[in-house]
Amino acid sequence: MxxxxxxxxxxxxxxxxxxxxxxxxxxxxxxxxxxxxxxxxxxxxxxxxxxxxxxxxxxxxxxxxxxxxxxxxxxxxNTTYDKPIAPYKDYEMVHTIPLPKFLVTFGFVKLQQSKIDCLGVRSHFKDVFVVDPERSSKTKRDIFLDIMAKYGYDKKELLAIGDDPESEIAAAIDLGIPTYLYDPESRFKTGKVTYHEQSYKKLVKLIDEQK
Ligand SMILES: [Mg+2]
Known part of the structure; x- marks a missing residue:
């Protein structure tokens, strides 16, 4: 579950x-x-x-x-973004799912933080992790382990959602966390992921069916 x-x-x-x-x-x-x-x-x-x-x-x-x-x-x-950013149309579906959510993003810290604020999504997350890979040795895999340890989740109780098979998706697969590859432009062939979808419709259905 x-x-x-x-x-x-x-x-x-x-x-x-x-x-x-x-x-x-x-x-x-x-x-x-x-x-x-x-x-x-x-x-x-x-x-x-x-x-x-x-x-x-x-x-x-x-x-x-x-x-x-x-x-x-x-x-x-030293770059930040300061104008409103529109999320994907179907992100709203994710936002309304009544489960705790964690945001994990790697990159230039100030820039990533400013994007989160311009999107107005910070409050949608129980915890937000922004890591600069140039300044930290932590990987996404490490952060996922931290989330499991800190919040007490088993790998099967999480679902990692992302667009990059070589980044968050690979880290999650490595840890045995189920994966949801979000691929609205159909850029990828189906690989090892648990779910490979062009939208968040399937995600909503999955969570609904658990009830
Ligand atoms: Mg990405």
Whole structure:
């Protein structure tokens, strides 16, 4: 029986691409500057990737220089977002599920915190975990273990919901926590996940059926 939900933030509660151009504008400018040696096509591709992949991964993928990475990291460490953000339309369904929820998000702490506030969802969660992987050695797997220990849940009493098979979904699978891959754009083939859905309808049904 599922007693609590663990949610990811980016591309799980809201489509990150709605704000990523604005958030990464300065970094994209750096990448476009002479000396970065990125082609127009690469820049366009990097822009897309930044809306769904952590900056560090994108930087490595495109072979950004250490200097550029350092500069970009400094910028992003001090970037916040300050306008209202709209969640996915069907997020409301998740919000109304009467179970405790935990938000687990990794990235630049100030930026992630500001996104939570701009979305207005902080109060929907029993606890919120924001971790900067550059400053902490904790992984999502560690945080999930912390939640189980602190709140006394067994792995089978949790459901990890997210959009990234290599991040929160992999961490949950590793721990034996059931998984719900939210994939509104059908980007992934069905893999090892417990549920693979384009919306939150199935989630609502699952919880309803437990009653
Ligand atoms: Mg995500």
């Amino acid at each position: 599922i007693k609590a939900l663990i949610l990811d933030l980016d591309n799980t509660i809201f489509p990150t691409k709605t704000i990523s151009d604005e958030v990464f504008a300065k970094v994209e400018k750096l990448m476009a500057a002479p000396g970065s040696n990125m082609s127009k096509e690469q820049l366009e591709e990097a822009r897309m990737e930044l809306s769904r992949t952590p900056f560090q991964k994108v930087a490595d993928q495109f072979g950004l220089s250490e200097e550029l990475k350092t500069k970009a990291t400094e910028i992003l460490n």
